[in-house]
Amino acid sequence: MPGLNLTRQEASQRAETVTKVHSYRVDLDLTASDTSFPSTTTVEFDAEPGTSTFVDAVTERVHSVTLNGKELDPSEVSDGVRISLPDLESSNTLTVVADAAYTNTGEGLHRFVDPVDGEVYLYSQFEVPDSRRVFAVFEQPDLKAEFTFTVRAPKTWNVISNQPVDVRDEESDSDVWHFGTTPRISSYITALVAGPYAKVSDSLTTSDGRSVSLDIYARRSLMEYLDHEEIFELTKQGFEFYERQFGVPYPFDKYDQLFVPEFNAGAMENAGCVTILEDYIFRSKTTQAMIERRAITVLHELAHMWFGDLVTMKWWNDLWLNESFAEFMSHLSAAENTRFDHAWTTFSAMEKTWAYRQDQLPSTHPIVADIKDLHDVQVNFDGITYAKGASVLRQLVAWVGQEEFMKAMNSYFTKHSWGNATLADLMAELEATSGRELKSWSQAWLETAGVNTLTPSIEVDESGMITRLDVIQTAPNEYPTLRPHRMTAGFYDFVDGKLVRVHGVEFDVDGEHTEIPDTAGRQRPALILLNDDDLAYAKVRLDDASFDTARKHLRDFENSLPRAVVWGAAWNGTRDGQIPARHFVDLLLDNIGAETDSTTILTQLRNLATTLRMYVRPDAQEETREKAAAGLWDIAQGAEEGSDQQLQFVQAFAAHATSDEQLDTVEALLAGNSTLPGLSIDKDLAWKLLTALVAAGRRGSEDIEAAAEKDRTSTGAQRAAQARAAIPVAEAKEKVWQQVVESHELPNVIQRAAITGFTMTTKDSLIRPFVSRYFESIERVWTELSHEISQQIIGGLFPQIVDRDVLEASEEFLVQLGEGKDSLKRQVMEGRDAIERALRVQAADVIS
Numbered sequence: 001m002p003g004l005n006l007t008r009q010e011a012s013q014r015a016e017t018v019t020k021v022h023s024y025r026v027d028l029d030l031t032a033s034d035t036s037f038p039s040t041t042t043v044e045f046d047a048e049p050g051t052s053t054f055v056d057a058v059t060e061r062v063h064s065v066t067l068n069g070k071e072l073d074p075s076e077v078s079d080g081v082r083i084s085l086p087d088l089e090s091s092n093t094l095t096v097v098a099d100a101a102y103t104n105t106g107e108g109l110h111r112f113v114d115p116v117d118g119e120v121y122l123y124s125q126f127e128v129p130d131s132r133r134v135f136a137v138f139e140q141p142d143l144k145a146e147f148t149f150t151v152r153a154p155k156t157w158n159v160i161s162n163q164p165v166d167v168r169d170e171e172s173d174s175d176v177w178h179f180g181t182t183p184r185i186s187s188y189i190t191a192l193v194a195g196p197y198a199k200v201s202d203s204l205t206t207s208d209g210r211s212v213s214l215d216i217y218a219r220r221s222l223m224e225y226l227d228h229e230e231i232f233e234l235t236k237q238g239f240e241f242y243e244r245q246f247g248v249p250y251p252f253d254k255y256d257q258l259f260v261p262e263f264n265a266g267a268m269e270n271a272g273c274v275t276i277l278e279d280y281i282f283r284s285k286t287t288q289a290m291i292e293r294r295a296i297t298v299l300h301e302l303a304h305m306w307f308g309d310l311v312t313m314k315w316w317n318d319l320w321l322n323e324s325f326a327e328f329m330s331h332l333s334a335a336e337n338t339r340f341d342h343a344w345t346t347f348s349a350m351e352k353t354w355a356y357r358q359d360q361l362p363s364t365h366p367i368v369a370d371i372k373d374l375h376d377v378q379v380n381f382d383g384i385t386y387a388k389g390a391s392v393l394r395q396l397v398a399w400v401g402q403e404e405f406m407k408a409m410n411s412y413f414t415k416h417s418w419g420n421a422t423l424a425d426l427m428a429e430l431e432a433t434s435g436r437e438l439k440s441w442s443q444a445w446l447e448t449a450g451v452n453t454l455t456p457s458i459e460v461d462e463s464g465m466i467t468r469l470d471v472i473q474t475a476p477n478e479y480p481t482l483r484p485h486r487m488t489a490g491f492y493d494f495v496d497g498k499l500v501r502v503h504g505v506e507f508d509v510d511g512e513h514t515e516i517p518d519t520a521g522r523q524r525p526a527l528i529l530l531n532d533d534d535l536a537y538a539k540v541r542l543d544d545a546s547f548d549t550a551r552k553h554l555r556d557f558e559n560s561l562p563r564a565v566v567w568g569a570a571w572n573g574t575r576d577g578q579i580p581a582r583h584f585v586d587l588l589l590d591n592i593g594a595e596t597d598s599t600t601i602l603t604q605l606r607n608l609a610t611t612l613r614m615y616v617r618p619d620a621q622e623e624t625r626e627k628a629a630a631g632l633w634d635i636a637q638g639a640e641e642g643s644d645q646q647l648q649f650v651q652a653f654a655a656h657a658t659s660d661e662q663l664d665t666v667e668a669l670l671a672g673n674s675t676l677p678g679l680s681i682d683k684d685l686a687w688k689l690l691t692a693l694v695a696a697g698r699r700g701s702e703d704i705e706a707a708a709e710k711d712r713t714s715t716g717a718q719r720a721a722q723a724r725a726a727i728p729v730a731e732a733k734e735k736v737w738q739q740v741v742e743s744h745e746l747p748n749v750i751q752r753a754a755i756t757g758f759t760m761t762t763k764d765s766l767i768r769p770f771v772s773r774y775f776e777s778i779e780r781v782w783t784e785l786s787h788e789i790s791q792q793i794i795g796g797l798f799p800q801i802v803d804r805d806v807l808e809a810s811e812e813f814l815v816q817l818g819e820g821k822d823s824l825k826r827q828v829m830e831g832r833d834a835i836e837r838a839l840r841v842q843a844a845d846v847i848s
Helices: 008-017 220-225 228-246 288-304 316-337 343-358 374-378 384-400 402-416 423-434 439-445 544-556 560-575 581-594 598-615 618-638 644-656 660-671 683-695 701-710 714-726 730-742 748-758 764-784 787-796 804-816 822-844
Strands: 018-029 036-047 053-056 061-067 070-072 082-085 091-101 108-113 120-125 146-154 158-161 165-170 174-179 192-195 198-205 211-218 254-260 273-277 453-460 466-474 485-495 498-509 513-515 527-529
Touching (some): 008 018, 008 053, 082 091, 091 108, 120 254, 120 273, 146 158, 146 192, 198 220, 211 220, 228 254, 228 288, 228 402, 254 288, 273 288, 288 316, 316 384, 343 384, 343 598, 374 787, 374 822, 384 402, 384 423, 384 439, 402 423, 423 439, 453 485, 466 485, 498 513, 498 544, 527 544, 560 581, 560 598, 560 822, 581 618, 581 822, 598 644, 618 660, 644 683, 683 701, 683 714, 701 714, 714 730, 714 748, 730 748, 730 764, 764 787, 764 804
Parallel strands (some): 018 146, 211 254, 254 273
Antiparallel strands (some): 018 036, 053 082, 061 091, 108 120, 120 192, 158 192, 165 174, 453 466, 485 527
């Protein structure tokens, strides 16, 4: 039998054989062991008589398999991943009794022990293919069914699933929780969360008059930090907005949000039982960027209750539509119905930066990706699927009109409720409501890869009057499609010291050359900005005069969105070798202090870190790092007391501190010998300062262990793992390598932290000994470990050494890599591309 993979062809064949799955009854016992749990599944389904198929069940042991009253020999029909089902009847009953394993990888049923109080917490994560790690199931989204869960658990635990509890049987040493039966849903959005979770409660009334409970759960040791009022407010605002826009009431009986430990993603849209990364409970002062990210996450998962849960994709090739829709709607609802009314600025800063980067990798793909199997989909939770897709949907909504778009959504949800649908089904509804033909739009935007570049071409006379202003559209050679774009060109001049739009032209770009109307005869402004309202998905360039204005006066834009577009243009120009890397550093240091959007600051400081590590030419790196750190410290000292900006700039300064004087300043901040008014050195900032000093060789193991002893929490364990891995000696790096690559002994989030610390160095000599070992190990890692764990290792440990040796090692590995390993090939190609791009950008970092 095949391994853990499932191909689209296999799923299609199984859906032809299994004509309908009626129901699952799942009984779990969570009291039996610390490593595994008994799982009994009964499935009622219809099939073509006389055919055979298989059910998915990743198990430690299968005790019995009963099909239509006949006992099948587990040793003959089960391989630990699949169970063969021969000689089916038209109506079938299957019962599988097995033992399944808890995990510490964030897949299946994850088990966590709270270091604060020793309590055990469980949560499930089933997307893409991991409900099969908990119960026997036809693991594909188009075989929907009703699910009924019964769970035995310790008496002190809460148990939460998709439906409300019908009955809780109290026994002497444990309780049995009987949950109501779900509507017809896909297995990947079923859920089970169990443990001594604490909760706070609220409720709302839906548009059809039902009272729906809103419960928020978290570990007991975190409840003091939970700002539940804001989360309830956001949730209610999201409900109101989505029900009004879609014209369809919330489809489930309750809405729980559960902050769970050691979660791999931001959140998961389990029907009525959303799990969320507990990093979104803030125990220390955090940035507004993180607070807004949490808001977008809350709204994103809520949007999935309609798009994804009520109506679900048939196969994973429409994953993009599922995620892009939720990403678009979360930003739209934030901007129009919450206090986060600048959400499109942060979308431009973060999501589009992600999308443009992803779309220029050798692994880029059309938004509608060809998903041949589970390996394909697991690496497709990327910037194309989320951010580019959402960008394109935003453009589509602007084109067809928001009212018409929402009418189409109403029809789509109504027609396909509790079923499966495809992109074609959605396009049909959009064409009907908008009256527009969308096939050509779909072909240009959804079925081709790559990002276009739009460059202004300006002709002026002796007096500075514009005689002609054109947009030149180009495309990469590998993906030569030129696409239609609806956008605004903004003219910016100084008014009372601010850069203000004095003229704007909305127009359509089509083809290689487009003349911008209503611009000839106007005086050339200080700055011309293409895609001013950021509706188009394209890289934009600044002409030389406009870039010169931006370098000196980006801080002076009156509004945040055009600033974000200019920041993006500068960054894309740097990554493309059009702007010397050190000019980008200068632009950032000259302007970031006046930036008001927290996510823009966060994104640009990340871009600065990449520039200093990868893009500045080697002989100028140390000097530029020291200059950047000095500039960041100056900016931090001038920031408003206690502000978001002050916190971000201090963190960035510590990360880049290079000189003895700068490191002395970090030492003084950590020790309390130096202070900034309004800056509190709380636990998390103290860890950042300490880790920066460790990476610089100023602090060591004793300091880390002392800090860990004071912070005996899950977060403290992660911070300590990162700091230990950052110690700049060969022995520390070797220890991480053994833990992560050889023995695989670390839980998912501790491994991630250790990998981050491993790479926290500017000394290539510490990493170079691992280059050959990396390429010798990763095929084994990819083969033996789960997707989440192997992806952390392969992506996180790719050697970040910008030289030809790493390129050649990558190429040699790819040449010898066998067939059928496309997801591994993709990850290595992406790492190789980062090095190749860095070499090009370093070569362009020439300042005359």
